[in-house]
Amino acid sequence: MSSRAAAKPKPTDHQADRPARVLAWYDRHRRKLPWRAAAGELADPYRVWLSEIMLQQTTVRAVGPYFEKFVTRWPDVSALGRASLDDVLRMWAGLGYYSRARNLHACAVAVLRDHDGMFPDTEEGLRALPGIGPYTAAAIAAIAFDRCTMPVDGNIERVVSRLYAIEEPLPQAKPLIQQMAATLLGPSRAGDSAQALMDLGATICTPKKPACALCPLNDDCAARRRGDQETFPRKAPKKSGTLRRGAAFVVTRGGELLVRSRPDKGLLGGMTEVPGSEWHAGQQDDAALAQAPALKGVARWHRKAGVVSHVFTHFPLELVVYTASVPARTRAPDGMRWVPVATLDGEAFPNVMRKVIAHGLDL
DNA sequence: CATTCGTGGCC
DNA sequence: TGGCCAAGAAT
Secondary structure, three states: OOHHHHHOOOHHHHHHOHHHHHHHHHHHHOOOOOOOOOOOOOOOHHHHHHHHHHOOOOOHHHHHHHHHHHHHHOOOHHHHHHOOHHHHHHHHOOOOOOHHHHHHHHHHHHHHHHOOOOOOOOHHHHHOOOOOOHHHHHHHHHHHHOOOOOOOOHHHHHHHHHHOOOOOOEOOOHHHHHHHHHOOOOOOOHHHHHHHHHHHHHHOOOOOOOOHHHOOOHHHOHHHHHOOHHHOOOEOOOOOOOOEEEEEEEEEEOOEEEEEEOOOOOOOOOOEEOOEOOOEEOOOOHHHHHHOOOOOOOOOOEEOOOOEEEEOOOOEEEEEEEEEEOOOOOOOOOOEEEEEHHHHHHOOOOHHHHHHHHHHHOO
8 A cells, every 4th residue: 555645544533543542652651559450450439539539739749648548547438437527637637628628528428328338430429429529520430430431630631722722721711621631532441541641641741841752642732733832721810819917826834735726617627726816918917916815824925036938829828926835734715725745746737837836836 | 700728849 | 939830629
């Protein structure tokens, strides 16, 4: 046969070939991850679910140790569903987005109570559970139950928006990207197709300096042909938050620290903190001292030099730290309690509070 | 649809 | 070093 013409498939054929090429790449280059099954096997739904919740907006590196801690202590969804919420929050502390931990626990309880300890095996059934949105439902359905669906995460958004040079910015482009991503589903192995695109996005089609030479879709990629692949996906500009200030009070009673729990909902919901002022934009440092907890043993507060700085997703924060030491048997104010400094590592402190305590105690 | 939710790593 | 980014969900 005439080699040139025959070796160059028609565009439609090339497009139809993509799912198989992506899977072939995956079979050679897939990452080994703790929650993944061996090649050719379906993964444990519990491990897939747990990993997917942890991986929401969180890097594989950060998740690794937490995943191992969780599956060691709670090997299946029944064990997790019988655990206390406080234990789950303590185990989750440091990983961020704490409503995920609350929903994780609520989901395990619901699976135990409403589904006889078995995860639903459809997108619709999964979607109805707490903490499982459209992405996670599709991911579990495809990866754990071999359902023919394409979950679209940040990696796949990037791969697909480059492949088709989609000019519409996120998040408006989500429906279009979902539609185009589905064209990369073949007749089988939906879960592997999804994980292949995620691995491709994580290791080849990276946000900066993508390694296009190694990509199984490089000849198909519209953005690469234009030479501006790094500029995809297009995104609407985000506004940065205003600096907020406040005060935190590190009170010790011998080897104990005064703490309280934050409200269940909202920022750092349900997590432990040292007492503090509210956080406001434009607030002066000394004004916050008026919100110090009333303790009889406090003769005077010592203001630590400097501030503790922390950046949340939607605003930066500066906290002034005041310290005081009170006599033994001083009562904790209503809603507060004493915890031994020696066991602070086991408490449900978010990182901003760990910074505050380290600053206040000179750790 | 826009906002609110953490944290660590990267350049 | 400040902004960006990471397997999104809930409201």
